[in-house]
Structure formats: structure tokens, C-alpha cells
Amino acid sequence: MRTKNLFERIASTEHTFMILLAIIIGLLAGFGAIGIRALIKEISALLFPGNGSVLENIVANPWYYRIIMPALGGIVVGPLIYFLAPEAKGHGVPEVMQAILLKGGSIRARVALVKTVASAITIGSGGSVGREGPIVQIGSSVGSAVGQFFRLPSARLKTLVGCGAAAGIAAAFNAPIAGALFAVEIILMDFAVAQFSPIVIASVIATVVSHTFEGNFAAFSVPKYQLLSSYEIIFYFVLGALSGVVSYAFIKVLYWSEDLFDHRFPIPGYLKPMVGGLGLGLIALLFPGVMGVGYDGINAALHSNMLWYMALILVVIKILATSITLGSGGSGGIFAPSLFMGAMLGYFFGAAVHQAFPTITATPGAYALVAMGGLVAGTTRAPITAIIIVFELTNDYNIILPLMVTCIISTILSSKFSRESIYTLKLVRRNIGIKEGMDTNLMESVLVKEVYKREFDPIAATTPFNEVVQHVIRGKGPDFPVVNANGKIMGMISLHGIKDHLFEQEHLKHLLIASDITTTRFECVSLEDNCDTALEKLRSTGFEGIPVEREPGSFSIIGMIWRKDIQDAYQNELERREIASTLASRITMKDDEPNIHFMEGYSISEINPPPSFVGKSIKDLDIRAAYGIDVLSVKTREKGGEKLTVVPGSDYVIGENDTPVVAGEIRSINIVKNTG
Secondary structure (H helix, E strand, O other): OHHHHHHHHHHHOHHHHHHHHHHHHHHHHHHHHHHHHHHHHHHHHHHOOOOOOHHHHHHHOOOOHHHHHHHHHHHHHHHHHHHHOHHHOEOOHHHHHHHHHHOOOOOOOHHHHHHHHHHHHHHHOOOOOEOHHHHHHHHHHHHHHHHHHOOOOHHHHHHHHHHHHHHHHHHHHOOHHHHHHHHHHHHOOOOOOOOOHHHHHHHHHHHHHHHHHHOOOOOOOOOOOOOOOOOHHHHHHHHHHHHHHHHHHHHHHHHHHHHHHHHOOOOOHHHHHHHHHHHHHHHHHHOHHHOOOOHHHHHHHHOOOOOHHHHHHHHHHHHHHHHHHHHOOOEOEOHHHHHHHHHHHHHHHHHHHHHHOOOOOOOHHHHHHHHHHHHHHHHHOOHHHHHHHHHHHHOOHHHHHHHHHHHHHHHHHHHHHOOOOOOHHHHHHOOOOOOOOOHHHHHHHOEHHHOOEOOOOOEEOOOEHHHHHHHHHHOOOOEEEEEOOOOEEEEEEEHHHHHHHHHHHHHHOOOOEHHHHOEOOOOOEEOOOEHHHHHHHHHHHOOOEEEEEOOOOOOEEEEEEEHHHHHHHHHHHHHHHHHHHHHHHHHOOOOOOOEEEEEOOEEEEEOOOOOOOOOOEHHHHOHHHHHOEEEEEEEEEEOOEEEEEEOOOOOOEOOOOEEEEEEEEHHHHHHHHOOO
């Protein structure tokens, strides 16, 4: 009993509780990173025996090993992913982002185990992928599992998923700052995340675990960076542009490969990784350096220990090899391949400029190091994370300026070619809008009729110009609807639109009327439109307000909705969701209390859905407007347990096995309970 009371006291201090969970996640993710690295090493040693490095062992073994082993790995990985956890296919990070966007951070617990085994086999058998993506997905799965165990609301669950992702990157590179930034810049896509401290703590703890059990190792053997002349910055601008082009090429070829294997190979999905393994093996007969994570090749480029033309060839071959491995259904990340391509591109470019300008340029290895960040920035569209990762690898402030130039130019140019990153493009191809599930999309659940103002200040189309000026000056808003004799809106006049005519008011007062200076490019919304639609129309027209019509297409204006009112509604909805999410998580942890009275006359209650509710969405039922109550969460009875949906979206369809948790006036809740 005393232990239980202690736990409840800790849990009641929310921030402290989140920090404790972050420590747990950091520990688990750190050990997960150690485990997958050890497993990859054992599988690689088993399939490519020898006493040298991974690449040396691959080259030392008979040539046919390079064909057989990747195909053998594909034979095992294909069924493992296909039948147990399809989310483990590919590079993993988009699946984590999808869980954040659409599932409130909920990830199946089995994903961590399947991803560990599948990625270890893919990489250990020679697959041309990285281990960082799998480590991120494993850490995120751990964070989600911890949050689901404690039945945390979605906002907190997303934070814990971010903790796991941060811990994964930190443990992979021994880069705790980069890990935290990766989580907020890529996974959560929100630098304004409410609780950043747990993410930082998880990242630090995972790094400590790696230091403790594997030593203060560096992911690469990084030489000291040199910037010999300020003139070199010019070359780094060019290197940034080249990095952007190669980044775009990698994204295009990767998804071309996915389409090829998904739609052009009429064989079962669980056999496609084997085909990809055979294709990789054929490439590796001539270019064995593209197999595995490629760290040996990166180290060779950093220390200027390779042929310049071979570096250029390996950029192209690595793109093809990685695309085949992932496109066919293998499991692994794109982080290490991006670093490999960057190192090769930078080495080639550095060798060229050093040959042409030997007195003002550093060795090719310096350019290889900077271009590693450039390729990561161009593919992921996360320049801050890319800059910090390379900076933490070098611990040398001299690299910051060229690194910033290269990463930013690469990001800008790659974005010009393709709006989506290598991660978000996968989501878009699944018809998942990137802003879906994000706070900015809360406005889809708020209708115009809940926000608009019935009072408005119209101007008759025949009003003389001088009266229009006086009307606008006396008016309260910056925009005014212009109506014809039938009361139909025919355009808008804005304060900014008439200011150019004010100096000629005396000359124009008898020449112009309101319709002459009316802007006919305008949009209307109806009562049933949502505020997100209203905002989009405001952006397209440039006005601060938009007319509300009685029926779509009727042009019978009944009010105005203003940008400021939408912004206020957004803040209110954001706060309401946060409070509702917290209350929902508390009531669902207390099954013996189906009703909680949180203020006089108000209650949070579990209800059995009336028959008229079943099969209809929350939006169709219009529960808030019709009954004055909010749906905080929905419990769904399933085989083997109970599923909890915290703060369901407006499209959620209520089923027979659902038990909604609602909040509102007790009288209103009782009306719903007695509805037929």
C-alpha cells in the first residue's frame, strides 16, 4: 500500500513522472542499440567469416558469397516482416511519423522485436542499408509501449515516442544533442513541443548507456577538420548545390525502386526481399564496398585513402544498391547510406578543387566530412539535425560555417526539386497529409457556425465614394462586404484598398460609387464549413475577414468570420483537447469510478452508446452542438483486452463495442443516455 501511494504521488507531479519515464526509455533504447549492433556483428561474422573488418571479410570470402548471402537474408526477412509486422519494412522512420500523425503515438509492441531481427539480418547479410533507422524505430516502439502501459493521453504518448527516437539517434552516434533535435525536427515535426526536457533526458541516458558498455567510441574515425582559406566558402556553396542534386536523385530512385517491386514483380511480397538480395549481390561482385552500412568506405574517404574517380562511381552505385535493398522490402535505414553518399561526393569534389587550387583548399577528406551533413540535410530536410550530428562527430567549431552553408544550400535546392523529404514522401504516397493529426489541423473540428459573428457592416453597391470612405473610417473591421439591392454579396472593400484614393476624395466623391472600387475576387463560407476551410480561403484572398452565407452558393450574407476569432478558437480548442486528454487518461485508469464530478453540475461519465449513435461518426452526430457534451475518449472491447482511443477525431465511427467517455452537464449526459 505504501508503495502504491508513493507511485501515485510521483504520478501526480506530471513533469517528474515524465522525466522518470524518459529515463526508463533512455535505458531501454540504449540497450536496444547495443543489442542490435551486437546482433548485426554476430550475423555478419557468421555469414562472412574472417578476422578483418566487415568489408575486408566480404572481399576475402569467395565471390559467390556476395550473391548467396544477401538473397539468403531476404528469404528470412521477407516472411518475418510480411506475416508478423509489415511496419518493419523499409527504413522505419515514416512508420513512426505515421503513428504520431494518425494514431496518437500508438505503435504495436511487437514492432521493436521484429524490426531488430529483420534489420540485423538484412544488414548482417550485406544489405545496403543503415542501422540508425531501425534503432530509431526500436526506440520509438519502446517509448510508445511504456506510454501505453501507463495509459497516457496522446499528447504525452507522442512525447515518449520522441524520447525513444532521440535515444536511438543518440545511442547510434554518441550524439545526445543531435538525438534530441532529430526527435523534434523530424519525428514530432514541432520545435514548440510542450515537454522538451524528457526528450533531452532520454537522449542523454541512452548516450551514457552506450559509453558505459561500449566505451566512448566514435561512429567514424574523424580526422581534424581544416579550413585553410576564407575563399573555400565559395567551394562549399557549390558542394551544397551538388549535395542537393544527389539528395533529390536518391529520393527519386528509392521510390522508383519501391514502385518497381510493388507493381512490376508479380510474386508474393514475402519473396521480394530475396530478389532484391540477388540484385544487390550482382552489384557487389564489382563494387563490394556498397554492402552493409558502409562505415569502412566512409572512413577511407575521410582519411583521403581512395581513388577520386571511384568515389564518384560509388555515389551512383550506392544509390542503386540501397534503393534495391529497401524497395524490395528489406529492413534498414537511409541515414548511413546518406552519410556514405555524402562522403563519396565530398571526396570527389574535394579532390577536384584541391587539384585545381592546392594552396587555398584543404584535403578531400575535409570536404567528405562536410558533404556527409549535406546529404543528410538534403534527404531528410532536417538541416539543424544534420549540422549538429557532424559537429558532435568532430567536436571542432571550425567546421560550423562551411557545414551550415553546405547543409542549408543542399536543403533549399533539394526542396526546389521535390517538396517532400525522403520520409514525408512515403506518407504522401499513402495519402497521408503531413499536417494530419497535428495541432494545426484542430480547426477541422471547429465549425464556422461556432465562431462567426452575426453582426456585420455591409456597404450598398450604390453608395457614393465619399460615404464609403466615412463608412470605412467609422467601421470596426478592416474589410466590408458590398451588397446589391437584393442583399446579395457582390464583392469586398478593404481599408487598404481605398487608401490610395483618399487624396483624391474631393474629385472622386461624385464620380465613383462603392461597386466601382469593389474587389470581386472573394470567397464565402457556409455555416457547415470548418475553420480550416475558412483559413485557407482567407490566405487565398488576403482579407482579414470572410463573409458567411446562409446556404452554399446563395451569396446571402448572414455574418462574418474573422482571422482573429479563428486564432482564438484554435487556442481554446488546443487547451480543451489537452484538458480532455488528461481527464480521459485519469478516468480510464479508475474502472471502479465510471463517473467523476469535477465541478458542480458537471460530470465525466462512461455511457453505453444509444442505438441511434451506432454506425455514425462524431461529426455526423454533431454531439457537441446537439447535446452540449464532449467525447473525451472511447473504450473498445476487443478479443484479449480493451483498446483506448483518446480524444477521437471527428471522423471516428461509434461501434457496438464502444463505450464513449463524455464530459458535460449531468443533465445533458442523462439526455444522451436516454436517447433511443
